[in-house]
Every structure is written in C-alpha cells, then in structure tokens.
Amino acid sequence: MRDRARALLIDLDGVLRRWDPAPMIAVEVQYGLKPASLLETSMSWDIYRPAMAGEITDAEWMSLVASRLPLDEAESAAAVAAWQAYRGEVDPEVLAFVREVRAAGRPVAIATNATDRLRGDLDALGLTGEVDEVISSWELKTHKPAKEFFTQACLKVGKLPKHVLMVDDDDRAVQGARTAGLTGYRWAGPEHLPYLRKVLDLPE
Structure with a gap:
C-alpha cells in the first residue's frame, strides 16, 4: 500500500489550462493553412525540444514555426502572431480542486514543459497566486519525462517522491513520474477528481 500523497504536482496544458480549438482553427482558415498545421509544425521535435x-x-x-509555413514571410509571421494571441482558459473544476488541496495543507505546484512565456501566461490567467510553486522545464533546463525534472520538482515542494502525486495528461510524463518514484496519474477529465481526493487523503 503506497503512502498517501502529501503534495500535488499538476500539469498546466491539458489539465489546469484547456484550449478551445475554434480560435486556432479560425487562424488556419484565414491564412489557407491545413487543419492543425500550426500545432503540428510547432511540435516538430527538432524545434519543440529546445524550446x-x-x-x-x-x-x-515561433520564428522557426513561421519559417516552415507555406506562406510568404509577412503572412507567416502574421499567422503565428494571430495563433499565439489566444492563450487558453483555466478549467474551473481543476482550479477548485487545487484550492481544495492547498486548503487541506498540501502544497501544490504547476509542473509543466514550457517556454519563457510561462510566467506571463500564468499572470494573465490569474494562476500565479493559486499555487505554491511553479516548476518550468525552461527554467530547469530539463523537461518531462526526464527523472531530473521530477527530482527537482519534489525538492521544490519539500516532499519525498513517494509522497508526491503527479497529475498529467501525457502518458510519457506519467511514466516518467513513476520511474522517479512519484505516484503518476493519467488525467482524462474532471471525473477523476473524486479518486484524486482520496489519493491525497482530503477531508470529506
């Protein structure tokens, strides 16, 4: 039987922050790009990993993304700028859960693969004061699912890995957390929250 989790690491994109595809699709339609081409280009490993x-x-x-679009230079830059203008939105159920965890005395950290834009995004989303720590791959210079990322994350929340729960929507990150000795849980939606409350031994 595993020890109860005493701290929560929560992924940002796909868990605490959700994305409406409509604004992104609108940009691709406006510039005559194939569906999902902006996202797929940005996720090309040779430019995504260093970011x-x-x-x-x-x-x-983003400059590298623009350079790979089948548009002229000005249009490419404009398309990327329009695509990046939408910064997602906070999932209110997940935010309520984060507040519940903190109210019970368990530290909470956003633990995410991100760029140097992360801090500004958190300010804009109103999340900066909602967590105890922000653990950014860009700042650590190592990204999930690397063991070092999770080791550093546990140090920042002041708990042993066996006492830390990582909630992520990426199977690789979940497996990386487990390899590092944490409890890793694969997020698929708010229907998981009752179970996660039990893992963290929250009061009824």
Whole structure:
C-alpha cells in the first residue's frame, strides 16, 4: 500500500489550462493553412525540444514555426502572431480542486514543459497566486519525462517522491513520474477528481 500523497504536482496544458480549438482553427482558415498545421509544425521535435529545454526562447521557437509555413514571410509571421494571441482558459473544476488541496495543507505546484512565456501566461490567467510553486522545464533546463525534472520538482515542494502525486495528461510524463518514484496519474477529465481526493487523503 503506497503512502498517501502529501503534495500535488499538476500539469498546466491539458489539465489546469484547456484550449478551445475554434480560435486556432479560425487562424488556419484565414491564412489557407491545413487543419492543425500550426500545432503540428510547432511540435516538430527538432524545434519543440529546445524550446521546452530552455535552449531557445519562445519568440525564437515561433520564428522557426513561421519559417516552415507555406506562406510568404509577412503572412507567416502574421499567422503565428494571430495563433499565439489566444492563450487558453483555466478549467474551473481543476482550479477548485487545487484550492481544495492547498486548503487541506498540501502544497501544490504547476509542473509543466514550457517556454519563457510561462510566467506571463500564468499572470494573465490569474494562476500565479493559486499555487505554491511553479516548476518550468525552461527554467530547469530539463523537461518531462526526464527523472531530473521530477527530482527537482519534489525538492521544490519539500516532499519525498513517494509522497508526491503527479497529475498529467501525457502518458510519457506519467511514466516518467513513476520511474522517479512519484505516484503518476493519467488525467482524462474532471471525473477523476473524486479518486484524486482520496489519493491525497482530503477531508470529506
């Protein structure tokens, strides 16, 4: 029987922050791009990895994305800027859960693969004061699912790995957390919250 979790690490994108595809689709339609081409281009491993690992800035990453679009230079830059203008929205049920965990005395940290734009996004979303720590791959210079990411995350929340729960929507990150000795839980939606409350031994 595992020890009860005494701290929560929560992923940002796909868990605490959700994305409405409509604004992104609208940009692709406006510029005559194939569906999902902006996202797929941005996730090309040779430019995505250095952006998450703190080797290039968010602006440099987006410049590389623009350079790969089948548009002229001005249109490419405008398309990427329009695509990036939408920064997602907070999932209210997940935020309520984060507040519940903190109210019970368990530290909570956002633990995410991100660029140097993360802190500004958290301010804009109103999340900066909602967690105890922000653990960013860009700042650590290592990204999930690397063991070092989770080791550093546990140090920041001041708990042993066996006492930390990582909630993520990426199977690789969940497995990486488990390999590092944490409890990793694969997020698929708010229907998981009752179970997670039990894992964290929250009061009824």
